[in-house]
Amino acid sequence: MTAMQRTFQRVHTAVGAPRLTRFSLNAPKYVEVEFATGNVYILSAEYLRILSPAADGKMRSIGGEKVIFGRRHVGIMSTEPIGNYGVRIVFDDLHKTGIYTWDYLYHLGSNKFSLMRNYIKTLKKHGLSRDPSRRK
Template sequence: MLAIQRAIRRIHTRVDSPRLTRFSLDAPKKLMLLDYDPILVLVDLEYVNGSKFSLSAEFLRIQSPAADGKIRSFGGEKVIFGRRHVGIMSAEPVGNYGVRIIFDDLHKTGIYSWDYFYYLGSNKFSLMRNYIKTLKKHGLSRDPAKRK
């Protein structure tokens, strides 16, 4: 985590996105009271312009910038589903421009730039609304499939 904080201090982002000032991985408050390591389910970000975003692991997983073999394609439309309870195992700094998030479903190929986080945070509600509409359209769910 210290390496991520150092990377934040050195970061230089594009003009269309303000500079990142804080990045942290958090567990929900109620999980922190338990006696085991909580699953990290939130990424909190703050930018120099005062923008603050709290992005869920599910949201970040479905918006992954990487191609993924676990995506179903419906008429050319790629859809990730069943990730409501996905967690974040860790985040690794990538240069001065972002992090690679390792999810507990073993997805780890997406590199999230600070600019991309800003885009996601700024458009979180419309992106999530569109995602839910797409799931409904294809008869899919945010919930993982039931095990037999």
């Protein structure tokens, strides 16, 4: 077991997050995750992309806020398991550096509506859109 896996296991145990029981990719639109509690979450490609746990060069910093915009139509090309604790998601905009732990997916599912609402408010505040920029 690697140091990272031991750390994850300690955090997972300390947090007491439910165990993932099913992960299903429905490319290119969404992933579906189910946890031992019976909670099932459908997480869209756009939602997963804008809340990627990775630092990203396509992110704009506006007034100290990190904002990813124009990803309404992004798709998921593939997923790769990372140990027994998460998955790497490869998007069609070529972003692939984020590792989504099972705990993070549970957090995203449990807080989907408030996280998306806050994201849309941030876009509006900065005059940005979920839609991609038109190419000239």
